[in-house]
Amino acid sequence: MGRVLVTLTAAAAVVACSVATVAVRRRMKGKRKWKKVVGILRDLEEACETPLGRLRQMVDAIAVEMQAGLVSEGGSKLKMLLTFVDDLPNGSETGTYYALHLGGSYFRIIRVHLGGQRSTLEVQDVERHSIPTSLMNSTSEVLFDFLASSLQMFIEKEVFNLSQPVKRELAFTFSFPVKQTSISSGVLIKWTKGFAISEMAGEDIAECLQGALNKRGLDIRVAALVNDTVGALSFGHFHDPDTIAAVVFGTGSNACYLERTDAIIKCQNPRTTSGSMVVNMEWGNFWSSRLPRTSYDLELDAESMNSNDMGFEKMIGGMYLGDIVRRVILRMSQESDIFGPISSILSTPFVLRTNSVSAMHEDDTPELLEVARILNDLGVAEVALKVRKLVVKICDVVTRRAARLAAAGIAGILKKVGRDGSGGGRRSDKQIMRRTVVAVEGGLYLNYRMFREYMDEALRDILGEDVAQHVVIKAMEDGSSIGSALLLASSQSVQTIQSL
Ligand code: BGC
Numbered sequence: 165m166g167r168v169l170v171t172l173t174a175a176a177a178v179v180a181c182s183v184a185t186v187a188v189r190r191r192m193k194g195k196r197k198w199k200k201v202v203g204i205l206r207d208l209e210e211a212c213e214t215p216l217g218r219l220r221q222m223v224d225a226i227a228v229e230m231q232a233g234l235v236s237e238g239g240s241k242l243k244m245l246l247t248f249v250d251d252l253p254n255g256s257e258t259g260t261y262y263a264l265h266l267g268g269s270y271f272r273i274i275r276v277h278l279g280g281q282r283s284t285l286e287v288q289d290v291e292r293h294s295i296p297t298s299l300m301n302s303t304s305e306v307l308f309d310f311l312a313s314s315l316q317m318f319i320e321k322e323v324f325n326l327s328q329p330v331k332r333e334l335a336f337t338f339s340f341p342v343k344q345t346s347i348s349s350g351v352l353i354k355w356t357k358g359f360a361i362s363e364m365a366g367e368d369i370a371e372c373l374q375g376a377l378n379k380r381g382l383d384i385r386v387a388a389l390v391n392d393t394v395g396a397l398s399f400g401h402f403h404d405p406d407t408i409a410a411v412v413f414g415t416g417s418n419a420c421y422l423e424r425t426d427a428i429i430k431c432q433n434p435r436t437t438s439g440s441m442v443v444n445m446e447w448g449n450f451w452s453s454r455l456p457r458t459s460y461d462l463e464l465d466a467e468s469m470n471s472n473d474m475g476f477e478k479m480i481g482g483m484y485l486g487d488i489v490r491r492v493i494l495r496m497s498q499e500s501d502i503f504g505p506i507s508s509i510l511s512t513p514f515v516l517r518t519n520s521v522s523a524m525h526e527d528d529t530p531e532l533l534e535v536a537r538i539l540n541d542l543g544v545a546e547v548a549l550k551v552r553k554l555v556v557k558i559c560d561v562v563t564r565r566a567a568r569l570a571a572a573g574i575a576g577i578l579k580k581v582g583r584d585g586s587g588g589g590r591r592s593d594k595q596i597m598r599r600t601v602v603a604v605e606g607g608l609y610l611n612y613r614m615f616r617e618y619m620d621e622a623l624r625d626i627l628g629e630d631v632a633q634h635v636v637i638k639a640m641e642d643g644s645s646i647g648s649a650l651l652l653a654s655s656q657s658v659q660t661i662q663s664l
Contacts, residue, residue, distance in 0.1 A: 197500035204496050205557060211458040212565040218454060219572045219626055223584075225452040226576025230445065235429045241451050245444040246428065247394050247420070248347040249651060250436035252401035255282035257653035262384070264315055264373075265337035265645040267392060268357040268415025268483060270294055271311070272642065273318045276649040282403065287646060291318055300359045307361055308376035316380055333656070335388040335648035337395045338369055339416065341446050347655050350389050356448065357416045357483055360469050388652040391444045392605070392644035393420040398654075399640060399647030400603025406636075407601040409577050412644065413570060413615070414606030415483045417476070420444045421577050447573055448477030455479065456565060460491040467513065476573070480566040482518040482608040490516035490542075492558045497544070502551050507543030516542060522612040525559040532556065560614070567618035574602055575626045578635065585631035597634040605640045 226242075233244030257278045265272040270292055277286040293314070299307055319332070340359070344350035349370050355361065364372075370389040377384050390398075393410050397420055400407035409421035423443045425436050455475065464487055465471050465478055478484045494510050497503035509515055520538045527534035532552040539547060539555065578584040583600045609616055616639075624632040 197502060200500045201496045201502055201554065204492070204499065205554065205561075208458060208460075208492055208558065209561050212456050212561050214456055214565055214568040214572075214622075216625055218456070219568060219575075219622065221454050222452060222569065222572035223575045223579055223626060225454060226447070226450060226573060227579040229450060229452075230576065230580045233445075234423070234427055234443070237430055239430070241449045243341060243353070243444075243446040243449065244428075244430075245341065245391075245446060246344060246431055247391065247442045247444050248344055249390075249394055249398070249442040249655075250425075250438040250440060251654055252422070252442070253398050253647075253650040253654040254405065255402060256280055257402075257650060259333075259653055260288075261333050261335060261649040261652050262315075263335040263337055263395075263645045263649040263652075264311060265339070265392065265395075265648070266295075266311065267337075267339045267644075268295075271314070272645050273315060274642070274645050274649065275318075275322075276646055278650070278653055285402070285646075285650075287642070289318070289322075290642065290645075300361070302361060304361055304364050304367065304372060305376075308372045309379070311373060312376035312380050312382065315377070315384065316382055319382070319384075330383075332382075332384040333387045333652060334384050335390055335395075335652040336370060336373055336386050337390050337392050337645050337648040339392040339412070339414075339418075339644075341444075342369055342389065342391065344389065347390075347651075348386065348388050354470070354473075356470065356474055356477065357481070358469060387656060388648060390644075390648040390651055391418070391420065393418045394442050394444060395644035395647035395651065396420075396603050396605045396640060397422070397442060397647065398651045399643035400601060400638060402647065402650050404601050404638065406599045407603050407638070408581065408583070409574070410603040410605070410643075411570075411574060412606045413480070413482065413604065413608040415481060416474075417448050417481045417570070417606070417608075418445065419447050419573060419577060421581060423581070445577075448474045448481065450476040450573070455569070458488075460488050460495075463491060464488060476569070480570050480573075482606070483514075484518075485562055485566055485608075486516040486518040486521050487514050488562050489521050489555075489558050490514075492562070493542075493544075493555060496554075502554075503539075503544045503547060509541075509543035518608065519611065521559045521563065522614070524556055525563060525612075525614050527556065563612070563615050564618045567615045568622040570615075571619045571622035571626060574623055574637075577602075578627070583635070584627060585634075597631060599634050599636065601636045601638055603638050603640055603643060605643050610639055610641060 229240040229242045233240035233242040258280045260277045263274050273291045274287055275289045277288055340356055341353040342350040343353055349368055351366050351368050352364050354365055370386045374386045393412050397410035400410055411419040420442050422440050424440050497506050524535045524538055535552040535555055585597055
């Protein structure tokens with residue numbers, strides 16, 4: 165009996181011992197896996213670093229590239245496109261105009277009435293729709309007929325008492341790179357932001373829309389073709405004449421600014437009366453070897469429809485931030501099991517949208533419930549709080565880099581136009597610093613507080629307080645659509661439906 169007891173006790177001790185060993189091993193393994201993901205996070209942080217010195221190099225590089233793009237066609241990755249817009253709206257415009265805006269994710273139709281004073285601008289009607297994904301890969305006919313039919317429906321809903329038929333004037337805000345031939349015409353250079361409608365490069369965009377409107381028997385004239393940044397600048401300038409540049413941070417990203425015509429060397433005869441012209445930079449295509457690029461950016465680019473193109477946009481554009489974050493989480497889930505089994509949803513490109521990144525980043529619940537919910541939607545269920553915190557950190561690193569690079573872009577423009585205070589040691593001379601307004605539009609800036617705060621902070625750091633106090637970043641909503649209608653109004657004297 166005694167021997168049996170001893171044997172049983174010894175057996176129990178062996179079992180307990182091996183259970184403990186397994187537990188310790190598991191804990192060790194768990195620790196190793198945690199270490200692994202922390203290592204991945206560290207590498208990401210390092211690769212995304214944007215210290216002030218590096219940002220200042222970016223500022224210089226952007227200003228240099230802007231100059232090169234103005235000197236000769238193809239002289240830089242920055243296309244620096246002429247817009248034929250020299251006079252910006254000032255508030256005296258009158259009439260009723262329409263604008264149709266094809267953006268990256270949405271299209272909008274608006275009708276604006278202008279009464280000849282700033283205060284009498286009236287946006288009478290706005291319609292916003294998301295762009296069906298099928299349209300992005302359709303044909304030119306399908307796209308333009310869709311736009312024409314949407315416009316037709318918009319107009320059919322109008323309840324005006326018109327004594328005689330009127331000709332409607334439309335500004336087409338087209339958020340893609342176009343080589344303008346006049347303020348109302350221009351050919352598509354290439355698609356961006358996931359659009360891939362074949363055989364359209366080289367086509368006149370205004371003509372395509374006009375053709376589709378005519379086919380439907382609509383008496384509407386496409387009288388202006390305007391990049392969204394240029395629309396935003398017009399709107400900004402209408403409200404505040406100190407506005408000299410506009411930037412869009414939306415699905416894609418781009419900037420335009422007012423340049424002296426004598427600096428636009430590639431254009432021999434710019435034919436402007438004001439001595440300046442708005443230049444559409446197409447900064448999404450900016451590239452410098454100093455950009456902090458990670459392996460995730462490389463993968464994203466290689467798998468994109470437009471690889472080796474729009475490198476800057478792929479680091480700062482709303483279309484891409486979510487996918488960079490997704491790629492980091494996926495890498496972590498492949499190299500450790502802290503996210504549970506690898507989710508097939510998480511492996512789907514672009515499944516994580518930037519608005520979800522902002523919702524996770526700004527989740528202020530102690531348990532990070534929003535992060536848990538979004539991860540759950542991605543097929544990653546029930547992860548520990550420390551893992552959710554890790555995800556917030558990834559969002560922070562990716563968004564902070566984007567925002568700081570965006571700030572360097574703005575500072576680059578200010579440098580090019582001599583408003584960065586760097587002119588000949590006069591930095592602290594308040595007398596010579598003029599108030600400078602930069603209009604900013606786009607969901608990324610408007611709806612993502614952390615992006616906004618990081619960008620504003622970086623801009624202040626780059627410029628220094630003395631200069632930054634003279635620079636105003638003015639956020640606007642729908643400015644690019646309204647601004648295009650304003651531009652149309654200021655650029656023509658044609659009889660329109662002024663008395664609706
Ligand atoms: C386009 C620009 C546009 C920007 C913002 C970019 O992808 O190339 O023309 O202004 O997106 O919408």
